[in-house]
Amino acid sequence: MSGLVQLVPNRTLLTNSPKESRQLAMKVARVVIEATQPDTSRRERLRPAYAEDPALLIALEQNVALEFAVIAAANNYWKK
Amino acid sequence: MSGLVQLVPNRTLLTNSPKESRQLAMKVARVVIEATQPDTSRRERLRPAYAEDPALLIALEQNVALEFAVIAAANNYWKK
Amino acid sequence: MSGLVQLVPNRTLLTNSPKESRQLAMKVARVVIEATQPDTSRRERLRPAYAEDPALLIALEQNVALEFAVIAAANNYWKK
Amino acid sequence: MSGLVQLVPNRTLLTNSPKESRQLAMKVARVVIEATQPDTSRRERLRPAYAEDPALLIALEQNVALEFAVIAAANNYWKK
Amino acid sequence: MSGLVQLVPNRTLLTNSPKESRQLAMKVARVVIEATQPDTSRRERLRPAYAEDPALLIALEQNVALEFAVIAAANNYWKK
Amino acid sequence: MSGLVQLVPNRTLLTNSPKESRQLAMKVARVVIEATQPDTSRRERLRPAYAEDPALLIALEQNVALEFAVIAAANNYWKK
Numbered sequence: 013m014s015g016l017v018q019l020v021p022n023r024t025l026l027t028n029s030p031k032e033s034r035q036l037a038m039k040v041a042r043v044v045i046e047a048t049q050p051d052t053s054r055r056e057r058l059r060p061a062y063a064e065d066p067a068l069l070i071a072l073e074q075n076v077a078l079e080f081a082v083i084a085a086a087n088n089y090w091k092k
Numbered sequence: 093m094s095g096l097v098q099l100v101p102n103r104t105l106l107t108n109s110p111k112e113s114r115q116l117a118m119k120v121a122r123v124v125i126e127a128t129q130p131d132t133s134r135r136e137r138l139r140p141a142y143a144e145d146p147a148l149l150i151a152l153e154q155n156v157a158l159e160f161a162v163i164a165a166a167n168n169y170w171k172k
Numbered sequence: 173m174s175g176l177v178q179l180v181p182n183r184t185l186l187t188n189s190p191k192e193s194r195q196l197a198m199k200v201a202r203v204v205i206e207a208t209q210p211d212t213s214r215r216e217r218l219r220p221a222y223a224e225d226p227a228l229l230i231a232l233e234q235n236v237a238l239e240f241a242v243i244a245a246a247n248n249y250w251k252k
Numbered sequence: 253m254s255g256l257v258q259l260v261p262n263r264t265l266l267t268n269s270p271k272e273s274r275q276l277a278m279k280v281a282r283v284v285i286e287a288t289q290p291d292t293s294r295r296e297r298l299r300p301a302y303a304e305d306p307a308l309l310i311a312l313e314q315n316v317a318l319e320f321a322v323i324a325a326a327n328n329y330w331k332k
Numbered sequence: 333m334s335g336l337v338q339l340v341p342n343r344t345l346l347t348n349s350p351k352e353s354r355q356l357a358m359k360v361a362r363v364v365i366e367a368t369q370p371d372t373s374r375r376e377r378l379r380p381a382y383a384e385d386p387a388l389l390i391a392l393e394q395n396v397a398l399e400f401a402v403i404a405a406a407n408n409y410w411k412k
Numbered sequence: 413m414s415g416l417v418q419l420v421p422n423r424t425l426l427t428n429s430p431k432e433s434r435q436l437a438m439k440v441a442r443v444v445i446e447a448t449q450p451d452t453s454r455r456e457r458l459r460p461a462y463a464e465d466p467a468l469l470i471a472l473e474q475n476v477a478l479e480f481a482v483i484a485a486a487n488n489y490w491k492k
Binding site for chain 5: 418419420423424425440441443444445447448449451454458461462465467468471472474475478479481482485486
């Protein structure tokens with residue numbers, strides 16, 4: 013299931029900035045969905061649902077928030 | 093996907109006050125939605141749904157709460 | 173959007189007691205909803221939905237719990 | 253709205269045991285619902301919905317879990 | 333409501349292993365549902381819904397995750 | 413209920429990398445679902461629902477995020 017997808021891009025949670033961490037949060041969330049539905053064409057068929065349904069857009073955003081919380085803690089919130 | 097949107101406005105989670113952090117929490121949440129549905133006119137068509145549907149309003153508020161939790165921790169809760 | 177509403181009443185997360193913090197948690201949650209749907213009369217029309225729908229009541233309570241978690245941490249849980 | 257209900261029973265998050273904290277978590281969650289729908293008879297009419305609908309039972313349990321997380325932290329997890 | 337059910341089995345959050353904590357997390361979540369719907373036969377009638385509905389299975393798992401987070405922190409993640 | 417399934421694979425939350433932890437997070441989440449619906453053939457029948465329904469895919473991802481948060485903290489975010 014997770015053999016083909018790279019569960020954590022760049023193999024680390026450490027990033028240089030909050031912005032990079034938001035990107036990482038979006039990626040790690042997406043990767044779980046890819047691992048659960050590995051068929052690219054089926055996933056593509058689901059994509060309009062995400063992008064057009066307000067409830068799904070909000071739910072996706074929530075997942076990014078949750079992933080970001082961990083990444084931000086791992087980076088000690090970029091405090092010097 | 094995140095090329096055109098600024099994922100973290102002002103590039104930092106540090107703010108001067110809880111109020112600024114609430115604003116930032118609302119912005120970072122919105123930006124993920126913009127990155128997922130980058131078509132402005134489609135997003136505008138979805139907007140009434142957010143503003144009129146009690147379940148979506150509550151869900152949006154929850155996301156702000158989750159984003160705020162991270163920003164507040166990053167600012168050490170504005171303790172001196 | 174957040175120009176007219178006061179996102180954090182009293183401008184601080186510090187409170188004197190858990191009870192005050194619960195009140196603050198309820199207020200900051202409500203304010204996000206007001207910022208998203210700033211039309212008072214439309215919001216009033218949505219209010220019965222919140223108060224009569226068990227799922228929405230539970231969802232609202234969840235948001236208060238999430239906001240309270242941050243406020244409680246900001247107050248170091250009122251430990252002396 | 254929160255004038256008549258006691259938002260935090262016993263005015264403190266400190267408890268003597270995990271069991272007491274679970275009870276407190278259930279109470280503080282219920283009180284928010286009472287504050288949002290202060291009409292007792294309407295609330296009573298909603299009660300069967302909570303008790304018979306699996307999704308609502310699970311949602312209620314989730315709120316207790318979230319409230320408990322804060323109370324447990326406030327009590328430093330009852331570590332000596 | 334919580335007079336007959338044991339809200340925290342073994343009266344402590346301390347466990348010997350992550351596995352025991354997962355079991356405890358599943359138990360404390362179940363107990364809240366029992367306290368909300370104390371009628372065993374009605375609860376039994378709801379059980380197929382949990383076990384056959386993917387959304388409810390996922391929601392139940394989420395609650396276990398949330399309860400586990402607290403128990404794991406209480407045990408300092410079983411670090412020596 | 414949890415007699416036959418291994419609630420925490422490898423009996424520890426400690427891992428060597430974020431990637432391993434993501435895998436562990438996916439496994440521990442799945443195991444709770446197996447414990448709740450132990451009938452393999454019924455679970456298999458539910459599987460297409462997870463993989464084809466955008467809302468369920470997002471919900472599953474959220475659970476992985478929540479489990480991962482605990483595992484990451486247990487590993488002190490792989491800081492040296």
